[in-house]
Amino acid sequence: MQGLTIERDVLVEAPPEVVWRTITEPDQMSQWFADRVDLVVEPGAHGYLQFGDQGGPVVVEIVDPPNRFSFRWNYPGGQEPGTGNSMLVEFTLTAEGDGRTRLRVVESGHELRDWPDAERRRYADEHREGWGEFLDRLARVLAEFRPQRRR
Amino acid sequence: MTEQVDDELWSAVADPSRRKLLDLLVSNGDVSASWLAGRVPFSRQAVAKHLAVLERARLVSRHKHGREVLYQVEAGRLDQATRAMAVLAAQWDRRLATIKRLAEAAHAERRRGDRHDG
Numbered sequence: 402m403q404g405l406t407i408e409r410d411v412l413v414e415a416p417p418e419v420v421w422r423t424i425t426e427p428d429q430m431s432q433w434f435a436d437r438v439d440l441v442v443e444p445g446a447h448g449y450l451q452f453g454d455q456g457g458p459v460v461v462e463i464v465d466p467p468n469r470f471s472f473r474w475n476y477p478g479g480q481e482p483g484t485g486n487s488m489l490v491e492f493t494l495t496a497e498g499d500g501r502t503r504l505r506v507v508e509s510g511h512e513l514r515d516w517p518d519a520e521r522r523r524y525a526d527e528h529r530e531g532w533g534e535f536l537d538r539l540a541r542v543l544a545e546f547r548p549q550r551r552r
Numbered sequence: 553m554t555e556q557v558d559d560e561l562w563s564a565v566a567d568p569s570r571r572k573l574l575d576l577l578v579s580n581g582d583v584s585a586s587w588l589a590g591r592v593p594f595s596r597q598a599v600a601k602h603l604a605v606l607e608r609a610r611l612v613s614r615h616k617h618g619r620e621v622l623y624q625v626e627a628g629r630l631d632q633a634t635r636a637m638a639v640l641a642a643q644w645d646r647r648l649a650t651i652k653r654l655a656e657a658a659h660a661e662r663r664r665g666d667r668h669d670g
Contacts, residue, residue: 407641411648415659423655433650500659504651506644 410505417494420502421467424492442470447481450474458482468494473510564609565633569594570602574625577612582622 413420423429427438435456440448446461460482462471471491473482480486488510495503564570572592577583585603589596603623606612611629614621 407637407644409641409644409648411645411652413652413655415655419659419662420651420655423651423658429654432654433647502655504648506648508640508644 407508408505410503412497413502413504414500415502416500417467417496417502420494420504421470424504425464425466425470462489463491470494560609561611561629561633564605564611567602567605569598570606573599573602573606574611574630577623577625578630582615582617582624584620584622588623 423433425442427440427442430438430440435450435452437451437456438448439451440446440459440461442461442464444461444464448459448461450456450459457475458481459472459474462473463469469492471489473487473489475482475487482488488508491507491509493505493507495505497503565574569592573588576588576591580587585599586596588603589599592599603612603614607614609629610626611633612623613626614623616622
């Protein structure tokens, strides 16, 4: 795996067809992702994501219902997203029996974002609240892996 | 405290070979470049190059121990990089939780509809 990659998943008590609509329909996307989503979900389609008073372009890559959906986005920025300047978000849906779905997301490309430090700081500040517990847990895990000084 | 991550830090941890070296340094403490070179599938020159990048990003530091030069992880900087990634990961956890809630509500709605129809 190249670069910095975020991988998360969740088990949803609904079949893949239902989860598919939630992740691909623009009026649903605007509830879990951007504030406003202008997008036609077709491979190669260009759209726009609005976050508050800012926004950025989005390009659809793979549309394979109800299994795979991926897009590239570049926020905040005016450049057209492509390899080397944007984040790639890849959703994979796997049926898990009893009408459940394992939804997995992989986001890569964060190291490629070209944004000014002030913007980066603001972005991080905006998203830090309420995550104290998570960060504390992570810090504890890290502490356990600290090297023992051999002096 | 801000979650500021500078370009040097991002690009230093973005490379898989350098993350492998960081892994080895985190679990083994103070070690030499040749010790590291014996445990990775790339050349000694590549190890030296990667260590120089990590040092510039202040993720590792070196000190002399007798005639040897030993490298160690700068835990504070590594924390900074990991925290920045954790912030992004937590953001996706929140998005996935919302997707789960929306999909489960839509599914329950549809099942109620089916029962009324049938």
